[in-house]
Amino acid sequence: MKFTKEVVDLIKNYIISNISRNPNQITQQTCDHLGITKPTVLKYINELGRDRIIEKTGSNRYPKYRLVKTKYVWKYSNQDLEEDVLWRNDIAPLLKDSNNNVKDICQYGFTEMVNNVIDHSQANKLITMLTLDCLDIEIWINDDGIGIFRKIKNALGLEQSSHAILELAKGKFTSDPENHSGEGIFFTSRIFDEFAILSHKLCYTDFGHTEGLIEKGILWEKQEDIPGTSVHMKIEKKSNTQLKDVFDEYADPEKDPSFHKTIIPVKLMEYEGESLISRSQAKRLITRFDKFVEVILNFDGVTQIGQAFADQIFRVFPNKHPEVHLRMINLTKDVENMIKRVQSNK
Numbered sequence: 001m002k003f004t005k006e007v008v009d010l011i012k013n014y015i016i017s018n019i020s021r022n023p024n025q026i027t028q029q030t031c032d033h034l035g036i037t038k039p040t041v042l043k044y045i046n047e048l049g050r051d052r053i054i055e056k057t058g059s060n061r062y063p064k065y066r067l068v069k070t071k072y073v074w075k076y077s078n079q080d081l082e083e084d085v086l087w088r089n090d091i092a093p094l095l096k097d098s099n100n101n102v103k104d105i106c107q108y109g110f111t112e113m114v115n116n117v118i119d120h121s122q123a124n125k126l127i128t129m130l131t132l133d134c135l136d137i138e139i140w141i142n143d144d145g146i147g148i149f150r151k152i153k154n155a156l157g158l159e160q161s162s163h164a165i166l167e168l169a170k171g172k173f174t175s176d177p178e179n180h181s182g183e184g185i186f187f188t189s190r191i192f193d194e195f196a197i198l199s200h201k202l203c204y205t206d207f208g209h210t211e212g213l214i215e216k217g218i219l220w221e222k223q224e225d226i227p228g229t230s231v232h233m234k235i236e237k238k239s240n241t242q243l244k245d246v247f248d249e250y251a252d253p254e255k256d257p258s259f260h261k262t263i264i265p266v267k268l269m270e271y272e273g274e275s276l277i278s279r280s281q282a283k284r285l286i287t288r289f290d291k292f293v294e295v296i297l298n299f300d301g302v303t304q305i306g307q308a309f310a311d312q313i314f315r316v317f318p319n320k321h322p323e324v325h326l327r328m329i330n331l332t333k334d335v336e337n338m339i340k341r342v343q344s345n346k
């Protein structure tokens, strides 16, 4: 049977979009999903292979397929580097055919993360990587410096490196206030489809999707300590995200175009199974809230909070800082009742 170009594109797109999730069953899956025969699917798999969009990795008997990825690596010693020069010389020429919104996002993320290495990492080496396949753009920025979580822990005198993740999630944290404003990671983590920072045994990941999931050593326990800092950013070539829209989300473009609003995943505080009960935990959460006009506390995944924790955040803090507007989302009934209880003591 001869298919129209639209149908051929649909079959090929189905194969391309599902191949990573199902590398060894993609032929059967495509037959079942689209109701076409195996020889037909194999014909298009072969065409995609011939065009170097996908490649076969398994044996002829047990074939496996994956998207063809092209990887580029650049190594620098961290001396007299300028992030915009690296962007222009290394990355930009390889993305010249990408959509403008995606190019803008990659430029922002790349230059912000490379600037962080130059200004904050104390690293000797910088390694940048770019991977392209027919769906996605991935960028890695790796350094062999002090490590981001340690840097923040030292700057704030935190008890544990893991507490640094909360400060990054809030935004507006910088260890160098004279020269920086603490916006780079906050916005970069929200404009990409996937974003992760790895340093030693900690990984801060998935902000865009699940707002601050932490995996400590789980993903990486078979690996050695990751020295320095490694940032991974991924975006679909077809992404519709606009840099400006994300900036505007945390500002009021009409009245105050500055970064003045944040959303904090309270679940981050439950790290290592801690229940949210004490005043000192609450103080850790509200540190630097007064730098924002609006703070949205996302209680997704938090089922209970204690009285002292709630009192500090919802009675003591608003009495001291009436100018900061606190808003809560995703409350369970129990959490909501506890907040109402402490607020009734005003």
Ligand SMILES: Nc1ncnc2c1ncn2[C@@H]1O[C@H](COP(=O)(O)OP(=O)(O)OP(=O)(O)O)[C@@H](O)[C@H]1O
Residues within 6 Å of the ligand: 112, 116, 117, 120, 121, 122, 143, 145, 146, 147, 148, 149, 151, 152, 155, 173, 174, 175, 176, 179, 180, 181, 182, 183, 184, 185, 186, 229
């Ligand atoms: N590669 C790194 N190595 C060590 N510390 C880092 C690294 N990247 C970031 N940091 C730490 O994380 C903080 C927050 O970084 P972020 O990019 O969000 O803000 P900033 O660089 O301070 O300010 P801005 O990006 O607005 O110029 C930095 O101030 C620094 O303390």
Ligand SMILES: [Mg+2]
Residues within 6 Å of the ligand: 112, 115, 116, 180, 183, 184, 185
């Ligand atoms: Mg920065």
